[in-house]
Every structure is written in structure tokens, then in C-alpha cells.
Amino acid sequence: MSNPDHTPFLEAAAALLGPRGFTADADLMAPWLTDWRGRFTGRAIAMASPASTADVSALMRLCAEHRVAVVPQGGNSGMSGGATPDTGGHGLLLSLRRMNQIRVLDAENRMVTAEAGVVLQTLHEAADAAGLRFALTLGGKGSATIGGLISTNAGGTQVLRHGTMRAMVLGLEAVMADGSVLDTLTPLKKDNRGFDLKQVLIGSEGTLGIVTAATLRLEPRIAxxxxxxxxxxxxxxxxxxxxxxxxxxxxxxxxxxxxxxxxxxxxxxxxxxxxxxxxxxxxxxxxxxxxxxxxxxxxxxxxxxxxxxxxxxxxxxxxxxxxxxxxxxxxxxxxxxxxxAPAERALGPAVQHDISVPTHKMPDFVEQAVPLLEAAWPGTRAVGFGHLGDGNIHFHVLAPAGVDPATWQATDGKAISAQVHDLVTQWGGSISAEHGIGQLKRDELARLGDPVALAMLRQIKAALDPHGLLNPGKLI
Amino acid sequence: MSNPDHTPFLEAAAALLGPRGFTADADLMAPWLTDWRGRFTGRAIAMASPASTADVSALMRLCAEHRVAVVPQGGNSGMSGGATPDTGGHGLLLSLRRMNQIRVLDAENRMVTAEAGVVLQTLHEAADAAGLRFALTLGGKGSATIGGLISTNAGGTQVLRHGTMRAMVLGLEAVMADGSVLDTLTPLKKDNRGFDLKQVLIGSEGTLGIVTAATLRLEPRIAxxxxxxxxxxxxxxxxxxxxxxxxxxxxxxxxxxxxxxxxxxxxxxxxxxxxxxxxxxxxxxxxxxxxxxxxxxxxxxxxxxxxxxxxxxxxxxxxxxxxxxxxxxxxxxxxxxxxxAPAERALGPAVQHDISVPTHKMPDFVEQAVPLLEAAWPGTRAVGFGHLGDGNIHFHVLAPAGVDPATWQATDGKAISAQVHDLVTQWGGSISAEHGIGQLKRDELARLGDPVALAMLRQIKAALDPHGLLNPGKLI
Structure with a gap:
């Protein structure tokens, strides 16, 4: 049953979006309230699935009017719980999956305008059919959506040459906290009318605006x-x-x-x-x-x-x-x-860290961190692997044999993660290289982030979302 | 003579920076109070020339305390009056020219950390001496500084392959409005701890913070x-x-x-x-x-x-x-x-426009805009040239023979510029491709900019500089 306080909002939203675009049915919502790794489960008053930017905009205006918070979600395959609602249950889950149109694919100019809900694999296929390719890929390509990839500034194995998602985005469309629509979809290679607003939205994990579409750079198909x-x-x-x-x-x-x-x-x-x-x-x-x-x-x-x-x-x-x-x-x-990743998981419980250090320091970091961790936590095994060219290490610490997984994760595992994050911070690195902060690392970012940078993140958040309606409890 | 209201601030700033770093001498200040094209002349209570980030930070704290506005300036060779104080005369001119150290040039990792006052030509020479190159160049390379190039997101003739200044910046150091120092100089190829704060500063024309140093990408020397x-x-x-x-x-x-x-x-x-x-x-x-x-x-x-x-x-x-x-x-x-540019100038008075349209539309734009303008303003001649690969046109309209230059500029010239800006906006383009907004185009940006984008620019400005101390009267 919906919270009675929300009835006027729920009625208005249902009327706006119709039955295909709106549900408060617990069974229909359930798959989208837990992240795919099963680490976070939240609650929501309803799930909205608008099919157009105009509907997202109208919905966001309703949310602003009724002070209802919104959790934007794409493929629900994020690594940090950034698209899972909190347990308070007062927010609206906003699925972008019905916004799955490729609006334009301009082969001559090598660009594509895709809606937020387009799945990465679908985009790959569309580009390939035009003799081109979209040069970012990752394991979750069958579920990850363009909106989620932009909101988390996704990486992958081709960053060495092509950069992260940030480098792919030529233009962006987003609905802001008051329902207004920022439209920079028409790409301009040179545009110095102030700083680049789309850069503020890329990597902001849905906390500043809701990405509804993007114009993306395509590359020649691999010959x-x-x-x-x-x-x-x-x-x-x-x-x-x-x-x-x-x-x-x-x-x-x-x-x-x-x-x-x-x-x-x-x-x-x-x-x-x-x-x-x-x-x-x-x-x-x-x-x-x-x-x-x-x-x-x-x-x-x-x-x-x-x-x-x-x-x-x-x-x-x-x-x-x-x-x-x-x-x-x-x-x-x-x-x-x-x-x-799955092979290491099959060896037993482990804590996993998606970290980066300055590229040239990665060998020294791994050589020093591995024995340091293993000595501090007898019986563990530390393993670093991944994107050497990007300074991005997936750093796993496997539990000693015979421990109870849940207990170990909650005690030693947590302490090990804190130590890894301390270390990487000392080395001038990042506690999140490519997976984002979400719910998973929010406290760690607050603990270890540069106070000046954190203040700027918070100031910009407060300026663009003064009522805290966009993805509360994430990132900052 | 300084304004008596400012005496406590001036004394404190003079004590902080010493005689080499501070002057209120009108003769010493004069060359820096007019932009190089002679279009804007302003006034200032004094000129500060700090030699270190610590001094810029301490000075900015003083300015915040005394509510003194600051106009950051590099080589004073900007095209839009963005580094020239306004005529109010209550602000401090902050020259970054003494911050001219190349702190580190790391040839193996192809990056250089340079202070804001390093002149572009000097950086070119330093990179060349290390067997590398810095792949951005422009006409004013003998005076333009790294800080100014970043604050205006400078372009040039190599953007086609290498991108604008935005693409060169791996890390940034900046002093914020309260004197705090944002330090992201250590470059991380992957870092998803929130959105990319350095992108907010790049192209913000000194209105959000004072760039004091940057880590920049170098390329192999041309073989x-x-x-x-x-x-x-x-x-x-x-x-x-x-x-x-x-x-x-x-x-x-x-x-x-x-x-x-x-x-x-x-x-x-x-x-x-x-x-x-x-x-x-x-x-x-x-x-x-x-x-x-x-x-x-x-x-x-x-x-x-x-x-x-x-x-x-x-x-x-x-x-x-x-x-x-x-x-x-x-x-x-x-x-x-x-x-x-100088050859066209020698032909007589003209209004010049640094505009861009979507790259593939540039031929149609020029073919339609030239006869349209020449028909609307008999006797004029319209000429577009420049960076075809970037959609960036330098679009000049030459005055009819025999007009009085100053009168024509102020009347017909102004109306022609407004018409060019209207046109480029209708085509989905930008009224500033690479020169920035500064004082020159501030009113035009307010007139023609997307209201949603303008609101975001203003919200972020107010959040990061609540007392309006950083380069007032510029950009927004």
C-alpha cells in the first residue's frame, strides 16, 4: 500500500504516465529494488517508466511540486548501488528503460543520438550495421544503458585509446530538478559559451539531473x-x-x-x-x-x-x-x-576494490600493497589485475580458508577495504576508478575525499537540486 | 590614489606580497588595464602579482574577508575583454605572470605541470627540449599564458586532431573564492569520485576560481x-x-x-x-x-x-x-x-565573429549567411574562413567603403553582429567558438543563450562564489 501522504502525487503521476508508465505493484517493482549483486535492497512508493523526455520533464515537475525524491535507474547493473533506492521508502523509482530509441544515427558524421534506456549491446549492433562502432564496452553490455553509463562515467577495456564515457559524449539531454530540460544534443566541436555543463552531469550518478538522451561519438569499424x-x-x-x-x-x-x-x-x-x-x-x-x-x-x-x-x-x-x-x-x-572476476569469486569470499593510482605508479603500488595486506591479514591473498594503461587496478583480497563469509565480510573484510582505501589515497589515487561511489563508497568518500573537492561537490549539488530530490543518499 | 575604504585591505595585501608582488602605482598598472585590442579599459584599486599558490590563496582569503573583487589576468591577450577590469574601479587586478615555473616535466609519462603564468611559447620550447610537444598553438603564443588558455578553453589550428585546451588538461590546481585550494594536479586516467571538478573550471573565465597550475598532456614530437x-x-x-x-x-x-x-x-x-x-x-x-x-x-x-x-x-x-x-x-x-586576420583588417573597418555551427552544416551556413548579410547591408562584404574540421568560422563583415569606422562599428556594425548571432543561434551554433564571452559577448549570451543553460551557469556561479568576488561582470 502506498503511503497515504503520497496519494495526491501518486494519482497525478499515474494520470500523467498511464498504466504502461506507472505502477505501485510490489511484484512488478521487486526486481528493480535490489541491485544485481544483491548487496542493496531499497523501497519505493512507485515505479515510473516514462517513454519520452516530455514525460520525464512533466513527472519531475510533479515531483518538485510534491517534494518527492527520485531514483533514476537504467539497466540496474551498477556496481555501487547507485541506482537502488534507500530503505526509507519515500522516493520514486524512475526507470529509463522505455526510453530506448536510437533517434538518429549519422554515419557520415560518425555520431548517434540515443535515448538513456538504449542498452549498450543494442548500440553496438546499430553502429556495426552502419559500418561503424561505439568504442566503449564492458561486461554488463547486455543490460547497461547509455544513461547509466553516462551517469557513472563508465570505463572498460578500451579506455587506453578511446577514453571513458566522458570522452564519447558529444551532447546531452537531461531533465533538471525543477523539470526543465537541458538540451545540448546538437554537438559543437568548439563552444565557449561558459564552462561545459554536460561535464557536470557526466559522472554525477543521477544526483544533479536525469540524463534522457545523448549524442555519442562513433569510430570506424575495426578493419x-x-x-x-x-x-x-x-x-x-x-x-x-x-x-x-x-x-x-x-x-x-x-x-x-x-x-x-x-x-x-x-x-x-x-x-x-x-x-x-x-x-x-x-x-x-x-x-x-x-x-x-x-x-x-x-x-x-x-x-x-x-x-x-x-x-x-x-x-x-x-x-x-x-x-x-x-x-x-x-x-x-x-x-x-x-x-x-568470476574465477576469483569461485575461490571463496573476498573484498574487491576498484581503485586507481597515477598510471606510472601502478607497478610500485601493487608490489608494495600485496605483501603489506597479506602480512597485516594472515591467511589472506591479495591480487591486483586489470587496466595497466589506465592505472586502474581491480584489487581483490581473498579471505583465509574456512571463515564464515558473511561474518568475515562484515568484520575483517570491512577493515581490509578501509586499509586499501587509505593506501590508495596516500598514493594520490582514487577509491573509485570506474564503478562510481553510489551507496557503497559514500562513507569512504566522505572520510577520505579532499575537503575542498567535497565542498565543491556539495555546493554544486545544493545549487542544482536545492530540495535534495535527485537520487538522495548517493555519492555525497 | 586608492579608495580610502580599501585602505585596510591594501595594507594587508601589500604586507602579504611585498613590493615585487603588489603595486597601486597607476603607471605600472596602466598597461594591464586595457585589453590588447584596445576595446576595453578598466580601473583597479591595485595590482597583485603573487609568486606562489600559497600567496594566491592567502590573498584570496584577504579578498574574501574584505569583500574585494578580483580580476585574474595572464598575458592580457584575450579576445573578449575577459581579463580586463570593469570601470567601477573597486576590484583588484590579479596578475598570474610571476607564477611562471614549469614544476615538473615528466618525459616518460608525457606530461608537464606548469604554473598559470607560463607563456605558451615557453611551454612549447620546454616540451621540444624533452623531445615532445604541447599540441595546442595559436597566434598569441608569445603572450598567452597557461592559466588564460585554460580559463578560456582555447582552441587553435590543431583542435581537429588534439581537441581544445579542455582535452589537454590532465589535472588542475585552483584557488577558490574562499581561498581554499583545489588540487587535482596528480593525474588519474580513471577517477569516478563524483563529477569532474576540473571541467567546471576549464572555460569558466576566472568566474569560479583562479587557475594557478595545471598538469598537461604532451605528445610525441612531430617526426x-x-x-x-x-x-x-x-x-x-x-x-x-x-x-x-x-x-x-x-x-x-x-x-x-x-x-x-x-x-x-x-x-x-x-x-x-x-x-x-x-x-x-x-x-x-x-x-x-x-x-x-x-x-x-x-x-x-x-x-x-x-x-x-x-x-x-x-x-x-x-x-x-x-x-x-x-x-x-x-x-x-x-x-x-x-x-x-591582419590582411582583412587592413581592408578597412569590419565586425568579426568567432562562431561555430555543427561541423557538417558549416558549408550550408556560409553559403546562406554570406549573401543574406550582404543583401541586408548593401556595400558590405561578408567573409567566412577558418577551421572547417571544427565547424568554427571566423566570420567577418567588412564595412562599405567610405564610412566613418567608429560610427559604423557602433551602429550598423552592432546590428550586423546581432544578426550574425541570431543566425548562428538559429542554426544550433555558438556565438563564441573559441574566444570566450568575457565582457564582449556577455549581453549577447544573456539575450540568446538557452535559459536552462544560463540558469545552471548562474546557479553554479552563485554556489561557488556566493559574494561575487571572482571576475565580476564577465561571462554571466
């Missing part, structure tokens, strides 16, 4: 790729190899991922089909992707990849290496990388 | 370049040639500038040494620069440039073309482009 696998003696060697590859391959270098032996072993144990690409074991492994955007470059890609490895051997940077001989083998290499 | 000159029948052909060059040359395409026959003729009349690169006259001309970042690419650059032109001929896109045979000839081609 060819070479996927390399290298065995390395240390993470410092991996860093040296990255610099070597950057100098050699320039813009062709699209991905550079690293994993320690522990992660590769875990994947091989977890995936029946997995095979280590190299015969001998190595302390570290690098997965490198070179791409060609046109046929001329594609024709020379294989020989350039071979030359890159040959010169790296000569320079003593790598112990062993191989180039995927087929597209199937290239996929198999990437599957090893993409399976680390 | 070779090919500079092409093409004669074209129309601006639509130029656009088709641009798309052709993008498909052909990809990341090697660094510049694509266009000019009409009128501009080339004006330059040839103005510069005694100038020679048109092609034998026959053409309605339009394109200047194209391809660059190579490494020796391997440099070795094939000439043949790639020739192949590009050959295929463009075949496709019927160009009427005639040539490739600079030497570095001296390449410089001569660029000198033609860089001399358009």
Missing part, C-alpha cells in the same frame, strides 16, 4: 586486430612493455591488460575450456590488442605486431609471447581476461 | 609533416575533401583550414612576400596538414599525401592541388592562413 599475449617477470616489465608498445604502435594500441599468475591459474581452474597461452608459467601476463581502422593498416598489422614483439624481446622486456593465430584464439585470450 | 594546398570549387567540396582525408589519413590528419578567394587575395595584397600556391584562382582553398609521430610513419608520409591527393582528384573533389616541397614552403602556406 583488423592483432591480439598478443606476453609472459613477464614483473609488473615493472609490463609497464616498460606498455611504453614500448605506445612508442611502437601509437594509435593502433587499443588495450593493455595485465594479470598475475594467480589470476590465470584461477581462470584455468574455473573455465573447463581455458588454456594458458604460453607453455611455461610466468609471474605476470599482459594481454595486448592492436587494431586497424582501415584496410591498408589492417594489411600490415600482423607484421607490425611481430616487429613489436621482436623488439621487445631484444630489449629484454618479455620472457615469452605469442600472437593469436585466429579470431577464435583472440576471443579465447580475451575470455581469459574477462573470466578473472 | 615529419606534409602540408597540402588545394583549390576547390565550393565549400561543400572542401567538406567532402575533409571527409575523404579523414578516411584516408585517420590520425595523421592534424589540420584542415579553409579560406575563400577573397581572403587569399587580401593576404597576397597585404604581405609583400606572399604568393598564391596555385597558378589559377579558385573559389575556395584548403590548407591540410598531415603529421607523423615517428620515423617509420614519417618515411611514408609524402607518398601517403600524394595518394590522398590523387584519389581526391579521381573523386572529382579538387580542382588543383600541391604539396609543400620544403619546410620553408610549408611555413609559407601556413603564413598565408595566419595572415588572414
Amino acid at each position: 583488423g586486430r592483432a591480439v598478443l599475449w606476453a609472459g613477464l617477470a614483473s609488473l615493472h616489465d609490463a609497464r616498460a612493455l606498455l611504453l614500448h608498445a605506445e612508442a611502437h604502435a601509437g594509435a593502433a594500441l587499443e588495450g593493455f591488460e595485465v594479470m598475475p599468475r594467480h589470476s590465470l591459474d584461477a581462470v584455468c581452474a574455473y573455465l573447463p575450456s581455458a588454456r594458458a597461452p604460453l607453455a611455461e608459467p610466468h609471474a605476470w601476463h599482459a594481454l595486448i590488442e592492436l587494431v586497424a581502422d582501415n584496410d591498408a593498416d589492417a594489411a600490415t598489422l600482423q607484421s607490425r605486431a611481430e616487429a613489436l614483439l621482436a623488439s621487445a624481446f631484444e630489449a629484454g622486456l618479455i620472457a615469452d609471447a605469442t600472437i593469436a593465430a585466429s579470431e577464435a584464439q583472440a576471443e579465447a585470450f580475451w575470455s581469459l581476461r574477462d573470466s578473472i | 615529419g609533416r606534409a602540408v597540402l594546398w588545394a583549390g576547390l570549387a565550393s565549400l561543400h567540396d572542401a567538406r567532402a575533401l575533409l571527409l575523404h582525408a579523414e578516411a584516408h589519413a585517420g590520425a595523421a590528419l592534424e589540420g584542415f583550414e579553409v579560406m575563400p578567394r577573397h581572403s587569399l587575395d587580401a593576404v597576397c595584397a597585404y604581405l609583400p612576400s606572399a604568393r598564391a600556391p596555385l597558378a589559377e584562382p579558385h573559389a575556395w582553398h584548403a590548407l591540410i596538414e598531415l603529421v607523423a609521430d615517428n620515423d617509420a610513419d614519417a618515411a611514408t608520409l609524402q607518398s601517403r599525401a600524394e595518394a590522398l591527393l590523387a584519389s581526391a582528384f579521381e573523386a572529382g573533389l579538387i580542382a588543383d592541388a600541391t604539396i609543400a616541397a620544403s619546410e620553408a614552403q610549408a611555413e609559407a602556406f601556413w603564413s598565408l592562413r595566419d595572415s588572414i
Whole structure:
């Protein structure tokens, strides 16, 4: 039953959006009130699913009038609980999933205007059909939506070359706290009428406005790729190899991922089909992707990849290496990388951290943090892997054998996370590299964030959302 | 003489900064109270020249305490009067020119941390000495400072490949209105602790904070370049040639500038040494620069440039073309482009507009706007030239022969500018592509800006500078 205080609002919202766009049915709402990892469950007075920007705007005006808070949600596949309502139960869950139109795909000018609810995979397919590609991808592409990806400034494995979501957004449409619509969908490559307002909304996790559509940059479709696998003696060697590859391959270098032996072993144990690409074991492994955007470059890609490895051997940077001989083998290499997270999870309880440090400091950080954590918490095992080129480490600490998962997570696990966040802050890094703050890290951000930066975030939040109606309890 | 009301502040500021850092001497201040184009002259109670971030911070705390407004200034070579005080005379002119240290140049990681007062030319030289380059340049490089370039989000002729100043800034240090220091100088490639605060400061023209230093991205030093000159029948052909060059040359395409026959003729009349690169006259001309970042690419650059032109001929896109045979000839081609502004000025009084439209609409815009303006204002001549790849047109309207310059500027000139701004707004464009708003276009922005965007700019301004102390009277 809805809270009686909200009846006038609920009636008005139901009338505005009609039965397809509005429900207070507990069963229909239930799947969207818990985040996909099951860490947060909230409550809401109703779920609105408007199908147009005009409806989002009218709804937000209603919310402002009745002082009803709004929790915007896309695919509900965020990592930090940023799209799950709190347990207070006084807010409205605002699903953007019905806003799933690709409004324009302009192949000549390589841009697409997509609504917030378009699923990433759908966008990939639309771009591909036009002979182009959208150069951001991540594991949750089958559920993650454009609106959510923008609101969390999503990353992924192609950031090295193409940047995060921030770099993809040419224009934005968003509904602000008073229901007004900011429309910068028409992209201007140069526009100095004040600072760039869309940058304020990107990464603001729905706390400043509701992203309803965006104009996004498309890239040429890949004409060819070479996927390399290298065995390395240390993470410092991996860093040296990255610099070597950057100098050699320039813009062709699209991905550079690293994993320690522990992660590769875990994947091989977890995936029946997995095979280590190299015969001998190595302390570290690098997965490198070179791409060609046109046929001329594609024709020379294989020989350039071979030359890159040959010169790296000569320079003593790598112990062993191989180039995927087929597209199937290239996929198999990437599957090893993409399976680390589930493979590590299968080993038992762990606390996971999505952190970053200045790119060039990542080897020192991992080399120092791993033994430090393992010594401080006997029986644990610390593992860092991920996006070396971005300084972004997925840093997992596995529980000692035999602990009770829930108890360990709530006690030692929590203390370990605090220590990891302290460490990364001391190193000038970030406690959230690509997953956002949401509910999960809000207290940690308040504890460890730069007071000047936090003050600015809060001042801007208060200015743009004076009644605190947009995604309360998230980020700040 | 200083205003007696300000005596306690002036004494405290003088004591804080010492004689090198503080003056109220009218003669010493005079050169900095008029913008370089002589369009704006203001007054100030004194000029402060702090030499460190700590001093800027302490000074800003004093200003906050005494409610003294501050006008930050770099090289005083802005185009919109954004660094010139107003005529009220109650503000402090804050020169950043003594903050001219390059704090760190990290060649391996291709980044440099430079203070706000470092002159662009100095930064170019420092990068070059390290075998790298800073990939933004513009006519005023001998005076423009890093702080000013960031505060106005400067553009230039390499935006096509490298983006505007916004894309160069990896980290920022700024003093906020209360004297607190935002320090994001340590660059993190991925950092999702809320929205990106440095993006709020970039392009804010000193109205939200005082940029004191920045960490900037460096590029490999150019290993070779090919500079092409093409004669074209129309601006639509130029656009088709641009798309052709993008498909052909990809990341090697660094510049694509266009000019009409009128501009080339004006330059040839103005510069005694100038020679048109092609034998026959053409309605339009394109200047194209391809660059190579490494020796391997440099070795094939000439043949790639020739192949590009050959295929463009075949496709019927160009009427005639040539490739600079030497570095001296390449410089001569660029000198033609860089001399358009003074050459046009030498023809007589004109109103000039730094505008942009969506990139692909630029040919239609120029083709429609030129006859429209010339018909509406008999005797005038309208000329558009500039950065075709960025949709950024420098659109000049020359006065009819025989008018009194000052009178014409103040009457017809003003009306023409309003009409150009109306037009560009109807086309979804910007009344300031790269020069900023400053004092020059503040009223036009208020008249033509999107009310939702203006409200956001004002809300954020009020939140971060509640007493209106930072560069009052500029932008908004």
C-alpha cells in the first residue's frame, strides 16, 4: 500500500504516465529494488517508466511540486548501488528503460543520438550495421544503458585509446530538478559559451539531473586486430612493455591488460575450456590488442605486431609471447581476461576494490600493497589485475580458508577495504576508478575525499537540486 | 590614489606580497588595464602579482574577508575583454605572470605541470627540449599564458586532431573564492569520485576560481609533416575533401583550414612576400596538414599525401592541388592562413565573429549567411574562413567603403553582429567558438543563450562564489 501522504502525487503521476508508465505493484517493482549483486535492497512508493523526455520533464515537475525524491535507474547493473533506492521508502523509482530509441544515427558524421534506456549491446549492433562502432564496452553490455553509463562515467577495456564515457559524449539531454530540460544534443566541436555543463552531469550518478538522451561519438569499424599475449617477470616489465608498445604502435594500441599468475591459474581452474597461452608459467601476463581502422593498416598489422614483439624481446622486456593465430584464439585470450572476476569469486569470499593510482605508479603500488595486506591479514591473498594503461587496478583480497563469509565480510573484510582505501589515497589515487561511489563508497568518500573537492561537490549539488530530490543518499 | 575604504585591505595585501608582488602605482598598472585590442579599459584599486599558490590563496582569503573583487589576468591577450577590469574601479587586478615555473616535466609519462603564468611559447620550447610537444598553438603564443588558455578553453589550428585546451588538461590546481585550494594536479586516467571538478573550471573565465597550475598532456614530437594546398570549387567540396582525408589519413590528419578567394587575395595584397600556391584562382582553398609521430610513419608520409591527393582528384573533389616541397614552403602556406586576420583588417573597418555551427552544416551556413548579410547591408562584404574540421568560422563583415569606422562599428556594425548571432543561434551554433564571452559577448549570451543553460551557469556561479568576488561582470 502506498503511503497515504503520497496519494495526491501518486494519482497525478499515474494520470500523467498511464498504466504502461506507472505502477505501485510490489511484484512488478521487486526486481528493480535490489541491485544485481544483491548487496542493496531499497523501497519505493512507485515505479515510473516514462517513454519520452516530455514525460520525464512533466513527472519531475510533479515531483518538485510534491517534494518527492527520485531514483533514476537504467539497466540496474551498477556496481555501487547507485541506482537502488534507500530503505526509507519515500522516493520514486524512475526507470529509463522505455526510453530506448536510437533517434538518429549519422554515419557520415560518425555520431548517434540515443535515448538513456538504449542498452549498450543494442548500440553496438546499430553502429556495426552502419559500418561503424561505439568504442566503449564492458561486461554488463547486455543490460547497461547509455544513461547509466553516462551517469557513472563508465570505463572498460578500451579506455587506453578511446577514453571513458566522458570522452564519447558529444551532447546531452537531461531533465533538471525543477523539470526543465537541458538540451545540448546538437554537438559543437568548439563552444565557449561558459564552462561545459554536460561535464557536470557526466559522472554525477543521477544526483544533479536525469540524463534522457545523448549524442555519442562513433569510430570506424575495426578493419583488423592483432591480439598478443606476453609472459613477464614483473609488473615493472609490463609497464616498460606498455611504453614500448605506445612508442611502437601509437594509435593502433587499443588495450593493455595485465594479470598475475594467480589470476590465470584461477581462470584455468574455473573455465573447463581455458588454456594458458604460453607453455611455461610466468609471474605476470599482459594481454595486448592492436587494431586497424582501415584496410591498408589492417594489411600490415600482423607484421607490425611481430616487429613489436621482436623488439621487445631484444630489449629484454618479455620472457615469452605469442600472437593469436585466429579470431577464435583472440576471443579465447580475451575470455581469459574477462573470466578473472568470476574465477576469483569461485575461490571463496573476498573484498574487491576498484581503485586507481597515477598510471606510472601502478607497478610500485601493487608490489608494495600485496605483501603489506597479506602480512597485516594472515591467511589472506591479495591480487591486483586489470587496466595497466589506465592505472586502474581491480584489487581483490581473498579471505583465509574456512571463515564464515558473511561474518568475515562484515568484520575483517570491512577493515581490509578501509586499509586499501587509505593506501590508495596516500598514493594520490582514487577509491573509485570506474564503478562510481553510489551507496557503497559514500562513507569512504566522505572520510577520505579532499575537503575542498567535497565542498565543491556539495555546493554544486545544493545549487542544482536545492530540495535534495535527485537520487538522495548517493555519492555525497 | 586608492579608495580610502580599501585602505585596510591594501595594507594587508601589500604586507602579504611585498613590493615585487603588489603595486597601486597607476603607471605600472596602466598597461594591464586595457585589453590588447584596445576595446576595453578598466580601473583597479591595485595590482597583485603573487609568486606562489600559497600567496594566491592567502590573498584570496584577504579578498574574501574584505569583500574585494578580483580580476585574474595572464598575458592580457584575450579576445573578449575577459581579463580586463570593469570601470567601477573597486576590484583588484590579479596578475598570474610571476607564477611562471614549469614544476615538473615528466618525459616518460608525457606530461608537464606548469604554473598559470607560463607563456605558451615557453611551454612549447620546454616540451621540444624533452623531445615532445604541447599540441595546442595559436597566434598569441608569445603572450598567452597557461592559466588564460585554460580559463578560456582555447582552441587553435590543431583542435581537429588534439581537441581544445579542455582535452589537454590532465589535472588542475585552483584557488577558490574562499581561498581554499583545489588540487587535482596528480593525474588519474580513471577517477569516478563524483563529477569532474576540473571541467567546471576549464572555460569558466576566472568566474569560479583562479587557475594557478595545471598538469598537461604532451605528445610525441612531430617526426615529419606534409602540408597540402588545394583549390576547390565550393565549400561543400572542401567538406567532402575533409571527409575523404579523414578516411584516408585517420590520425595523421592534424589540420584542415579553409579560406575563400577573397581572403587569399587580401593576404597576397597585404604581405609583400606572399604568393598564391596555385597558378589559377579558385573559389575556395584548403590548407591540410598531415603529421607523423615517428620515423617509420614519417618515411611514408609524402607518398601517403600524394595518394590522398590523387584519389581526391579521381573523386572529382579538387580542382588543383600541391604539396609543400620544403619546410620553408610549408611555413609559407601556413603564413598565408595566419595572415588572414591582419590582411582583412587592413581592408578597412569590419565586425568579426568567432562562431561555430555543427561541423557538417558549416558549408550550408556560409553559403546562406554570406549573401543574406550582404543583401541586408548593401556595400558590405561578408567573409567566412577558418577551421572547417571544427565547424568554427571566423566570420567577418567588412564595412562599405567610405564610412566613418567608429560610427559604423557602433551602429550598423552592432546590428550586423546581432544578426550574425541570431543566425548562428538559429542554426544550433555558438556565438563564441573559441574566444570566450568575457565582457564582449556577455549581453549577447544573456539575450540568446538557452535559459536552462544560463540558469545552471548562474546557479553554479552563485554556489561557488556566493559574494561575487571572482571576475565580476564577465561571462554571466
